[in-house]
Amino acid sequence: MNYDGDIIRPPSEANSIILQVTVGCSHNRCTFCGAYKEKKFRIRSQEEVLDNIAFAARYCGKQKRVFLADGDVLILSQKRLVALFELIRENLPQVNRIALYGNAKAIRAKTVDELKELKRLGLHRIYMGLESGANEVLAAVKKDETDKSMALAACRAKKAGVFLSVTVLLGLGGVQNSLHHARETARVLSLMEPKQIAALCLMPLSNTDLGRQYQEGTFELPDSTGILLELQELLLNITCYPVQFMANHASNYLPLSGRLPRDREAMLNSVKMALLGNQPLVPERFRAL
Numbered sequence: 009m010n011y012d013g014d015i016i017r018p019p020s021e022a023n024s025i026i027l028q029v030t031v032g033c034s035h036n037r038c039t040f041c042g043a044y045k046e047k048k049f050r051i052r053s054q055e056e057v058l059d060n061i062a063f064a065a066r067y068c069g070k071q072k073r074v075f076l077a078d079g080d081v082l083i084l085s086q087k088r089l090v091a092l093f094e095l096i097r098e099n100l101p102q103v104n105r106i107a108l109y110g111n112a113k114a115i116r117a118k119t120v121d122e123l124k125e126l127k128r129l130g131l132h133r134i135y136m137g138l139e140s141g142a143n144e145v146l147a148a149v150k151k152d153e154t155d156k157s158m159a160l161a162a163c164r165a166k167k168a169g170v171f172l173s174v175t176v177l178l179g180l181g182g183v184q185n186s187l188h189h190a191r192e193t194a195r196v197l198s199l200m201e202p203k204q205i206a207a208l209c210l211m212p213l214s215n216t217d218l219g220r221q222y223q224e225g226t227f228e229l230p231d232s233t234g235i236l237l238e239l240q241e242l243l244l245n246i247t248c249y250p251v252q253f254m255a256n257h258a259s260n261y262l263p264l265s266g267r268l269p270r271d272r273e274a275m276l277n278s279v280k281m282a283l284l285g286n287q288p289l290v291p292e293r294f295r296a297l
Contacts, residue, residue: 009063010056015077016043018135018173018206019257021107024073025064025100029057029092033079035111039149039221040139040180042213044079051084057092065099073105074130082110082134086122093129107133112153112161123168133171136161141196142189145181149218155196162200174202178238178255179210183228190238194245201248207255209235211297232261232289239264240279243272258296261289 012031017024032047064071074096084092096103108131115123115134123131140146141155165172174197181189197205212222212229221227230238239255239262246253246268253275255264262282264275281287 021075024075025068025071026075028077029081030078034083037150039217042215045215061099072102074103076108079109081108082114105132106130110134112158115161120167135173137175139177140180140189140193142192145189159199172202173204175206177210178235179230186230186234190241194242198247204252208257209259243276
């Protein structure tokens with residue numbers, strides 16, 4: 009498979025065929041994200057995409073899922089997306105599920121009927137980054153979104169019947185806005201009603217504005233106790249059910265996974281035990297993005 013630069017994909021897409029349709033991210037201004045800082049956004053040529061589909065048809069016959077990379081495939085025109093999905097169906101007939109990253113702006117740019125059309129052609133899951141439900145935090149990290157615009161995008165995906173997985177970042181509000189960030193994030197998640205929530209922990213990167221603020225001391229990251237308290241607030245205040253809740257990414261201090269509301273008390277008890285020092289945390293040297 010011919011890739012341009014490193015490929016970022018959700019952990020749950022580890023066994024998927026990764027087709028790189030775009031390079032980088034069209035927004036690429038979030039102060040915390042270093043994934044695409046070295047890439048200039050572009051849409052890969054038809055020839056490049058066709059070559060990779062041909063490679064997958066030849067060598068990936070046992071894989072039944074496709075993930076479309078990089079960070080912003082949904083920004084493509086509906087005509088081009090429909091043609092791409094039809095190519096996948098024609099050349100990879102064993103594939104029964106297509107997933108991609110979709111930012112809120114790209115989701116809102118599609119009508120419900122357009123999203124339904126993509127679903128009929130195989131789109132199963134959109135991974136969307138909320139990061140925070142607090143408008144001041146979203147503004148500070150240059151997300152160019154608000155709680156309302158995020159919820160509107162989620163509503164559109166839900167009406168189309170597309171599985172929505174939403175990512176949030178513990179610690180993104182810093183020490184100053186820590187619990188406010190957690191509570192507002194839980195509030196907006198409850199409005200969005202995703203099928204899956206993934207909670208990661210902020211790890212400041214040196215190639216990002218937020219990473220430089222962290223190094224200069226102008227952004228104070230909550231310590232492990234502060235992060236656990238944010239996790240506790242999330243679990244206490246999310247009210248959309250049923251939803252799969254995961255905090256088992258490599259960045260997390262306390263790996264958790266369960267279904268809300270069924271497993272809420274068990275997960276809260278794990279957090280409580282960790283806060284009391286009765287449950288070990290992942291050592292810093294083992295945490296990673």
